[in-house]
Amino acid sequence: GQQLNQSPQSMFIQEGEDVSMNCTSSSIFNTWLWYKQDPGEGPVLLIALYKAGELTSNGRLTAQFGITRKDSFLNISASIPSDVGIYFCAGQYYGGATNKLIFGTGTLLAVQP
Amino acid sequence: DAGVIQSPRHEVTEMGQEVTLRCKPISGHNSLFWYRQTMMRGLELLIYFNNNVPIDDSGMPEDRFSAKMPNASFSTLKIQPSEPRDSAVYFCASRPPGLAEGGEQFFGPGTRLTVL
Numbered sequence A: 001g002q003q004l005n006q007s008p009q010s011m012f013i014q015e016g017e018d019v020s021m022n023c024t025s026s027s028i029f030n031t032w033l034w035y036k037q038d039p040g041e042g043p044v045l046l047i048a049l050y051k052a053g054e055l056t057s058n059g060r061l062t063a064q065f066g067i068t069r070k071d072s073f074l075n076i077s078a079s080i081p082s083d084v085g086i087y088f089c090a091g092q093y094y095g096g097a098t099n100k101l102i103f104g105t106g107t108l109l110a111v112q113p
Numbered sequence B: 001d002a003g004v005i006q007s008p009r010h011e012v013t014e015m016g017q018e019v020t021l022r023c024k025p026i027s028g029h030n031s032l033f034w035y036r037q038t039m040m041r042g043l044e045l046l047i048y049f050n051n052n053v054p055i056d057d058s059g060m061p062e063d064r065f066s067a068k069m070p071n072a073s074f075s076t077l078k079i080q081p082s083e084p085r086d087s088a089v090y091f092c093a094s095r096p097p098g099l100a101e102g103g104e105q106f107f108g109p110g111t112r113l114t115v116l
Helices: none
Strands: A005-007 A010-014 A019-024 A031-037 A044-049 A055-058 A061-065 A071-076 A085-092 A101-103 A107-112 B005-007 B010-013 B019-024 B031-038 B042-050 B053-056 B065-071 B074-079 B088-095 B111-115
Touching: A010 A019, A019 A085, A031 A061, A031 A071, A044 A055, A044 A061, A044 A071, A071 A085, A101 B042, B005 B088, B010 B019, B019 B088, B019 B111, B031 B074, B042 B065, B042 B074, B053 B065, B074 B088
Parallel strands: A010 A107, B010 B111
Antiparallel strands: A005 A019, A019 A071, A031 A044, A031 A085, A055 A061, A061 A071, A085 A101, A085 A107, B005 B019, B019 B074, B031 B042, B031 B088, B042 B053, B065 B074, B088 B111
């Protein structure tokens, strides 16, 4: 199926460091979402973005909806061990007959205490 | 509030057997999605329902897969006959109505299916 290009694929960082990851698409989207998935669990929604240029924060997390509507990034500041997991971006174009989310390939984050 | 409920959490079966996965969406949500997650292909949308009606089943791999939503609080995904390549984690997600902007799907914990 169709997927977004998400990078990096994995990150191994020290506790306290900042993290940045991004997604790009060849298609424009009306909505960008960022999810986190813990082992053995389903993805959990972190941030939802609805407007080009929008910058939204959720605690130590900040995400932006790119101006071109073809990209988005997620920053995590002052990482802690519980930030470990897989982060997925997801984009949606609505206005057609279907409203499907297209998911990125995921970024695996490991945080060394 | 209860989230999306899926059962069973784990299923191990033999090739050729019928498998039925179950999902209870969040109360009040009117869209339901079935996904499959594998290392090779990531998260793939199989089918989604809006107001209990299947809207897009283009992601269903083949005729061995079928999904139903008999009412607003229950859906099943059936695989018959199952094959080893069907081994994956299957997620159900639901979305509330009235989101003009779209998005915001809420996922269940998943069912890990192993077909021997």
